[in-house]
Amino acid sequence: MKKKIMYSGLALFFAGMAILSGCTKDNNSTASGTTKVEIRMTDAPGDFDEINLNVKEIILFSEGKPYTFAAKTDIFNILDFRIGTNNPDILVASGEMPSGEITEIRLVLNDSGNTIVVGGVSQELKTPSAQSSGWKVKLKANPSLLPGVTYSLLLDFDAAKSIVSTGNGKYLLKPVVRGLTAATSGLISGTVLPLLSHPEVLVISGTDTVGTIADPLNGNFTVGGLAAGNYSVKFAPVVGYRDSTITNVNVALGQNTSLGIITLKQ
Structure with a gap:
């Protein structure tokens, strides 16, 4: 692992x-x-x-x-x-x-x-x-x-x-x-590049953190089961690329919040 x-x-x-x-x-x-x-x-x-x-x-x-x-x-x-x-x-x-x-x-x-x-x-x-x-x-x-x-x-x-x-x-x-119940369920999605960065994607609210890794074939990610509210999304890539965090990401009930394309720097 x-x-x-x-x-x-x-x-x-x-x-x-x-x-x-x-x-x-x-x-x-x-x-x-x-x-x-x-x-x-x-x-x-x-x-x-x-x-x-x-x-x-x-x-x-x-x-x-x-x-x-x-x-x-x-x-x-x-x-x-x-x-x-x-x-x-x-x-x-x-x-x-x-x-x-x-x-x-x-x-x-x-x-x-x-x-x-x-x-x-x-x-x-x-x-x-x-x-x-x-x-x-x-x-x-x-x-x-x-x-x-x-x-x-x-x-x-x-x-x-x-x-x-x-x-x-x-x-x-x-x-x-x-x-989590469906009434408090939302999504955050996006694409992380370059593919070689292979980052963890961590969705953070207070002390609660959930996440995934970007798909190694296309860089896409989706994190579901999120309560409505504001989140920080942290990208933690492999060695050779810098960590990056997007703050104040709003999640609404039953909605997919797309972050678009995120390009990590070396």
């Missing part, structure tokens, strides 16, 4: 769209006051060739009760799906549950089938035994599911913080996620 990059973590987006069935039996409530839910995953580019995930299930908690959604996917490379591309996300699970406030979300992976490819070499990603109960998602706000409305929950995988090097050429998988 060449750089330690903080990505925009788990984001929760509202979407009025049709949804597939497929929740586990306990979730198939026939009572009134139910909500359809889609659970999708996305990521930002990182300095790995592949991160292949084998998701077992997603667990949503409401009023202290767990509702388990079995995964609909085979093993997939999470780096193939990122905001701002033609493949922004992948549907992982879907189903129906009683309406109400979601107080906790857990991502559960299968014990095997999770792999990483670095430098063309593939190896298994081990997960600590404690992961059997799932990885808890940190939510800034608990989304409320309304009856008769379809919600899409987008899990933005934090690759750099989720992949832990053991120091002997091996890696552990400890998924790290965070949450």
Whole structure:
């Protein structure tokens, strides 16, 4: 891993769209006051060739009760799906549950089938035994599911913080996620040149920092899941180029704030 990059973590987006069935039996409530839910995953580019995930299930908690959604996917490379591309996300699970406030979300992976490819070499990603109960998602706000409305929950995988090097050429998988609601979601995008600068792009608000790296093929970047407000955007390139920061970047709800082309100096 060449750089330690903080990505925009788990984001929760509202979407009025049709949804597939497929929740586990306990979730198939026939009572009134139910909500359809889609659970999708996305990521930002990182300095790995592949991160292949084998998701077992997603667990949503409401009023202290767990509702388990079995995964609909085979093993997939999470780096193939990122905001701002033609493949922004992948549907992982879907189903129906009683309406109400979601107080906790857990991502559960299968014990095997999770792999990483670095430098063309593939190896298994081990997960600590404690992961059997799932990885808890940190939510800034608990989304409320309304009856008769379809919600899409987008899990933005934090690759750099989720992949832990053991120091002997091996890696552990400890998924790290965070949450924002769709009502407080905006984007910042742009293009950084020259391509050789290969910068981290860090979006900063107070002590909260999220980000990505510029695409090495075209310099494009997109950071999503941002609350409305003013941000500083820092570009931290490799050695040979100067850091650069753009201040007072305004993000509005549901809008993409484009910074255009940013050219870094040597």
